[in-house]
Amino acid sequence: xxxxxxxxxxxxxxxxxxxxxxxxxxxxxxxxxxxxxxxxxxxxxxxxxxxxxxxxxxxxxxxxxxxxxxxxxxxxxxxxxxxxxxxxxxxxxxxxxxxxxxxxxxx
Amino acid sequence: xxxxxxxxxxxxxxxxxxxxxxxxxxxxxxxxxxxxxxxxxxxxxxxxxxxxxxxxxxxxxxxxxxxxxxxxxxxxxxxxxxxxxxxxxxxxxxxxxxxxxxxxxxxxxxxxxxxxxxxxxxxxxxxxxxxxxxxxxxxxxxxxxxxxxxxxxxxxxxxxxxxxxxxxxxxxxxxxxxxxxxxxxxxxxxxxxxxxxxxxxxxxxxxxxxxxxxxxxxxxxxxxxxxxxxxxxxxxxxxxxxxxxxxxxxxxxxxxxxxxxxxxxxxxxxxxxxxxxxxxxxxxxxxxxxxxxxxxxxxxxxxxxxxxxxxxxxxxxxxxxxxxxxxxxxxxxxxxxxxxxxxxxxx
Numbered sequence: 001x002x003x004x005x006x007x008x009x010x011x012x013x014x015x016x017x018x019x020x021x022x023x024x025x026x027x028x029x030x031x032x033x034x035x036x037x038x039x040x041x042x043x044x045x046x047x048x049x050x051x052x053x054x055x056x057x058x059x060x061x062x063x064x065x066x067x068x069x070x071x072x073x074x075x076x077x078x079x080x081x082x083x084x085x086x087x088x089x090x091x092x093x094x095x096x097x098x099x100x101x102x103x104x105x106x107x
Numbered sequence: 108x109x110x111x112x113x114x115x116x117x118x119x120x121x122x123x124x125x126x127x128x129x130x131x132x133x134x135x136x137x138x139x140x141x142x143x144x145x146x147x148x149x150x151x152x153x154x155x156x157x158x159x160x161x162x163x164x165x166x167x168x169x170x171x172x173x174x175x176x177x178x179x180x181x182x183x184x185x186x187x188x189x190x191x192x193x194x195x196x197x198x199x200x201x202x203x204x205x206x207x208x209x210x211x212x213x214x215x216x217x218x219x220x221x222x223x224x225x226x227x228x229x230x231x232x233x234x235x236x237x238x239x240x241x242x243x244x245x246x247x248x249x250x251x252x253x254x255x256x257x258x259x260x261x262x263x264x265x266x267x268x269x270x271x272x273x274x275x276x277x278x279x280x281x282x283x284x285x286x287x288x289x290x291x292x293x294x295x296x297x298x299x300x301x302x303x304x305x306x307x308x309x310x311x312x313x314x315x316x317x318x319x320x321x322x323x324x325x326x327x328x329x330x331x332x333x334x335x336x337x338x339x340x341x342x343x344x345x346x347x348x349x350x351x352x353x354x355x356x357x358x359x360x361x362x363x364x365x366x367x368x369x370x371x372x373x374x375x376x377x378x379x380x381x382x383x384x385x386x387x388x389x390x391x392x393x394x395x396x397x398x399x400x401x402x403x404x405x406x407x408x409x410x411x412x413x414x415x416x417x418x419x420x421x422x423x424x425x426x427x428x429x430x431x432x433x434x435x436x437x438x439x440x441x442x443x444x445x446x447x448x449x450x451x452x453x454x
Binding site for chain 2: 012016017021022023027
């Protein structure tokens with residue numbers, strides 16, 4: 001939904017005959033993944049970005065989640081390299097095995 | 108409609124600030140008529156999709172690129188360079204998503220080589236990385252505006268550069284073939300010397316390398332030492348790297364019989380640090396233990412093994428630019444991905 005401020009800016013730009021440098025639909029193509037009602041007793045995936053600090057942070061989060069949410073199981077995996085999205089086979093594997101995934105991009 | 112009326116122009120400039128679509132500096136208001144001039148110059152359709160720019164995936168149509176180019180203050184004849192630069196950055200080996208979202212301080216550099224550089228008055232001489240030339244200032248700026256406005260690489264949000272550097276406003280330079288004693292940069296990828304090309308590279312800010320004498324090996328030793336600093340991210344990620352040799356240094360190197368390949372090989376062999384030193388200093392120490400990005404021949408269990416700044420000699424790219432008379436060259440650390448070169452097709 002376009003906000004009142006965005007509508008106002010758009011109207012004023014149109015009034016002045018100015019064109020927009022953006023793709024107005026770009027943001028609406030992205031949406032968060034569906035959320036579970038609860039993660040209690042679920043199987044978690046922990047996807048690191050291959051940086052040592054990300055592994056440390058994920059390990060800590062995983063331990064806390066096991067303790068607080070009594071996870072049934074958990075899988076840890078790293079992307080091949082921090083600067084690219086995870087490969088399709090990694091994503092497919094997580095989808096097949098896990099109810100939710102926690103990612104980390106620590107540097 | 109925006110006219111030459113000072114109040115209207117001022118209002119338009121302020122409105123563009125309100126949109127958040129500037130780089131912090133005033134932009135030229137992108138009127139429909141001005142944008143049309145840019146599209147018409149290309150002889151192509153404004154709805155043509157050039158790229159879907161990461162990380163957001165915004166559709167960079169020819170028209171939207173033209174809007175950003177007008178905002179940057181470009182001339183219509185710069186459009187082929189801007190379009191080619193954007194297309195080059197979409198090459199997977201450039202890894203534009205990673206380049207634009209990293210915590211590193213690099214930013215895409217646009218290098219123009221061949222006859223078009225002179226035709227468009229893109230500076231490759233004095234102050235070529237500095238200020239004063241419309242083409243350098245606005246071509247680079249147009250590319251950066253497009254990356255932010257269409258790619259969504261917003262500083263502090265998706266673009267997590269810890270510091271950034273002034274090249275994030277604009278970073279565009281020409282290779283000066285008049286002073287270059289060797290073949291042009293774009294012939295590295297098999298283009299003809301008579302072609303014009305854009306090379307894109309994720310470059311940190313230029314690092315000066317001063318050398319007052321005229322002995323090639325001494326100069327190259329100093330250059331190599333600069334290249335393999337412990338804090339240089341290159342030492343850990345082994346991406347491509349650039350050397351911009353100033354005209355004075357290029358002259359005595361060439362007079363001494365040094366060709367680009369000789370220079371690359373020397374630097375590859377000498378710009379190295381031991382595994383022992385690399386474990387202590389610099390960025391991702393965890394990755395240093397794994398030695399994940401180093402060339403396969405490096406034995407990361409051998410602490411005396413010397414790790415080169417790049418994976419292979421041909422990953423050191425050499426161009427010639429800069430003002431005459433100064434004993435300076437420049438080292439441009441990269442980020443980890445590859446340089447990409449594309450031929451410019453004029454309309």
